[in-house]
Amino acid sequence: MESIITAATVLTMYFNAVNSNEANYMYNGDMEDGVVNKIEVYERNDRQQMEQKMEYCYAYDEQGRLQDKETLSWDEAKQQWTKSSRLTYKYYKNGYNVEMSYWNAEKQQYDLPTEVTLYRSQAPNLTTVKTYRMNETQDDMYLTSSMIVMEPLDSRLLAQK
Numbered sequence: 001m002e003s004i005i006t007a008a009t010v011l012t013m014y015f016n017a018v019n020s021n022e023a024n025y026m027y028n029g030d031m032e033d034g035v036v037n038k039i040e041v042y043e044r045n046d047r048q049q050m051e052q053k054m055e056y057c058y059a060y061d062e063q064g065r066l067q068d069k070e071t072l073s074w075d076e077a078k079q080q081w082t083k084s085s086r087l088t089y090k091y092y093k094n095g096y097n098v099e100m101s102y103w104n105a106e107k108q109q110y111d112l113p114t115e116v117t118l119y120r121s122q123a124p125n126l127t128t129v130k131t132y133r134m135n136e137t138q139d140d141m142y143l144t145s146s147m148i149v150m151e152p153l154d155s156r157l158l159a160q161k
Contacts, residue, residue, distance in 0.1 A: 040055050
């Protein structure tokens with residue numbers, strides 16, 4: 001499967017955000033050896049001052065693929081970042097899963113995933129995407145969406161016919 005999230009993908013997303021024309025936001029990235037480890041997001045307030053808004057922290061596996069994306073929110077009262085949510089990426093031979101978990105401040109840990117999206121390669125240029133959500137009793141997940149993504153064929157293959 002061609003579409004995996006690598007350190008280079010995260011770096012590209014960062015540069016796209018920095019170069020966007022969105023004047024109400026400013027981005028500050030922490031990079032090491034060409035890899036984005038953290039992005040801080042600032043928002044312009046009513047007094048035209050920049051205030052801390054969000055922080056994204058990235059972790060990668062030994063192959064350079066995105067493993068975790070953690071979102072923190074700025075707590076103005078405590079003057080510190082507080083954990084909010086985490087996306088966990090799990091890679092398989094024919095695709096990957098993205099799991100969404102929320103921070104439980106009482107337990108000081110992430111809860112079980114509330115949503116899981118499965119990306120599976122079914123054939124060249126054909127991927128299925130299924131999203132499951134945890135039910136209210138937190139004992140089972142149910143399918144919320146299912147789709148097939150077809151990528152365009154390589155134009156060189158079409159020219160050979």
